[in-house]
Amino acid sequence: MPSVMGLLEERERAARQRVEALQVELREAEAAWERFVIARETVGLVLTEARGGDEVPPVVVAGERPVRAAAAVSGSVVPAWREGLDVGVLAPDHRRLVDALAGGSGSGGEAMDCRQLAVALGLEAVPAKVEGVRSKAKRLVARGWPAEERPGTFSMVVGPGRRPVGYRGGDAGAGMPAGPPVPGGRDLVVVTLSEIRALLGEPGFNWSDPAPWSEMEREFGIEFPADFREIANAYGSIEINRQLYLKHPAGHLLHSLGEMIRRDLELWREEDMTEFLPGPAGTGPGELMPVATATTGEAVFLRVPDDPSSPWRVVVQEFDSPAWTLHEMTFGEWLLAYLRGEDVTVCSRNFAPDRPFYEPLP
Known part of the structure; x- marks a missing residue:
């Protein structure tokens, strides 16, 4: 007949395993919930942008047509970069990041990684803050503002011909290149x-x-x-x-x-x-x-x-x-x-x- 202590230890072990399983499930549920919240907010911003925003004076670049853009607010969707578009159209967080890159690397200096960018923005170089900076920087790269010279390292690019990498800017129905066959097996x-x-x-x-x-x-x-x-x-x-x-x-x-x-x-x-x-x-x-x-x-x-x-x-x-x-x-x-x-x-x-x-x- 099993001892009382043995039965208690078995119950304790089962309860601990159940708690661990629930903790993992909770983390995953929280992550899924956060993704849905982010998606809902982003869709709302896209729809708001589609209805139009407050206008700002046109940006004038010598020898080019003026570009008129909507004023940005914190959390607004990043507009695609184009010739004549001023950094003022970006939301404050994105504008600060671009300014930090321009100040840190200029037109030909060294690029900055996410940790350096976080410090330049006055943030603690802890994983949560650094990851947030990385996400914003990647979003700006996708819309053609800075360049990602190598994975996780960003710099500003000067001159025409910049294009967003891996982004279709609403042309979601267009096909993607399938890529050439590769050896495998x-x-x-x-x-x-x-x-x-x-x-x-x-x-x-x-x-x-x-x-x-x-x-x-x-x-x-x-x-x-x-x-x-x-x-x-x-x-x-x-x-x-x-x-x-x-x-x-x-x-x-x-x-x-x-x-x-x-x-x-x-x-x-x-x-x-x-x-x-x-x-x-x-x-x-x-x-x-x-x-x-x-x-x-x-x-x-x-x-x-x-x-x-x-x-x-x-x-x-x-x-x-x-x-x-x-x-x-x-x-x-x-x-x-x-x-x-x-x-x-x-x-x-x-x-x-x-x-x-x-x-x-x-």
Whole structure:
């Protein structure tokens, strides 16, 4: 007969596991709630902008036609840069950031990273503040104001010919380039998973039953890319660096990939959300399938190839702005770059300065 102490310890262990599972679920729910709040506010701003704002005097540049723009307020949508447009059209936070870059690098000086920018803006160089600066800087880059010379490093560009990178400025219905076919196969998947394991640590899930994948692939009418399956099978549903959520389709998991894809497809197919993506959300050729989310407000998609010979590509949308970035990478390559601290729209540098880590989701 089990002892009283043994029974109490068993109950205590079960209660602790339940608390840990609820804490993870709460963090994910809070992140989802924040994304919805940001999306609602951004849509409201876009609609407000479409109705027109207060006019400011036209900006005059020598030898050019005057450009008339609406006055900016804090939180307004970043206007696309064009010749003759003055920095005064930007919201105060964005204007301060541009001024800091202009003062710090001028027309030909050194660029500034997000930590340096935070300090220049009078902010503490703590992860939350630095990440906020990074998000604003990326939004400005997407609209053509500063340039991102290398991942996470920004500077002002002087002269004509600047174009937003990875942004269609409302031309959401236009197609995206599919990219050239790339060599791959099983060997590339094994190498990528080995590199991910070396950075992230040994996986503890190691799933081998193909049934959940087969069921989900029948439902969505696609075959998931091999590298994505291998990574999910190795690690299961996890939270990386307390920032990035990856999920597995196993039915016993509370945090299931299939459930997330269904929910997010419903969200991104809503009329008010379609303008935030470079193409339709879905699982058909050329469409964008949501596969991961981040607590910092980004949504990660896989672009379904137009034909079997074309590669899968990663698209990341920033929830707090109508901006997206196409990464000419497979999912494994994108995740590996993220784990190395590279800025692939989602950036781990301020969340895991020493080395990446992960926690299993229940």
